[in-house]
Amino acid sequence: MDGLLSFFYPWTKAIHIMAVIAWMAGLFYLPRLFVHHVEQGKHTAGLNPIFVMMEKKLLRVIMNPSMIATWIFGLALVFTPGIVDWSMAWPWVKAGGVVGMTGFHMWLAARRKDLASGNNRLTGRQYRIMNEIPTVFMIFIVVAVVVKF
Template sequence: MTDLLFTIYPWVKSLHVMAVISWMAGLFYLPRLFVYHVEKAQTVKGAETIFFEMEEKLLRVIMRPAMIVAWVCGLIMVFTPGIVGWDFAWPWVKGTAVIAMTWFHHWLMARRKDFLEGQNKLTGRQYRMMNEVPSVLMVAIVLAVILKF
């Protein structure tokens, strides 16, 4: 099994990076869609339906599959012997940030449900502020992985 993990490692790592890029793109874009949804949907006839469809497809077609692939590939790499040194801080920082990113993903799904039910209580400004969450998590993850502190 160890030989297989070493053999597929470069492919798994490549797929992981691609999935993370796709997931992050969605995490950056969905809060921005929510900003426009709050600020513009009521002023343009039929716009709310378009926002609902865009948000749903972004979540279902891009973000959810990318998150799953990122997690699966990440776990495969974690279980590949010699890749992660658990005596360093970096895997713990990365793991914590990935869990926070996953929580944020689910928080965004809950906000979409609020929109669908007509229960959104957040403003465009608040969604703009939440749009910074993935940036902060990305910085923590990249620094942890590259610097390996």
């Protein structure tokens, strides 16, 4: 198995990076949809169901599959011999960032359900602020992986 993981390492890494990019795009875009949903959806007739449909499709068709692929191919990289030195800080920082990003993903999924059911309690401004969270996680993860401290 170790030889197989090593053989496919470049492909595993490439697919992991593509999955991360797709996941991040969704993590950045969904809170922006929430901002517009909250601020425009109730004021313009017919917009609310459109926002609900867009948010649901973004989460289910793009974000969920790309998060799952990120985890699968990321774990494959972790188990590839010689890739991760767990005595260093960087893999722990990255792992913490990925777990945090996954938690944020789940929080977004819960807010999507709130918006769809009419139970939203957050403002557009609060969603704008929350939109910065994936950027913070991204900074920690990229610096940890590239600098390898």
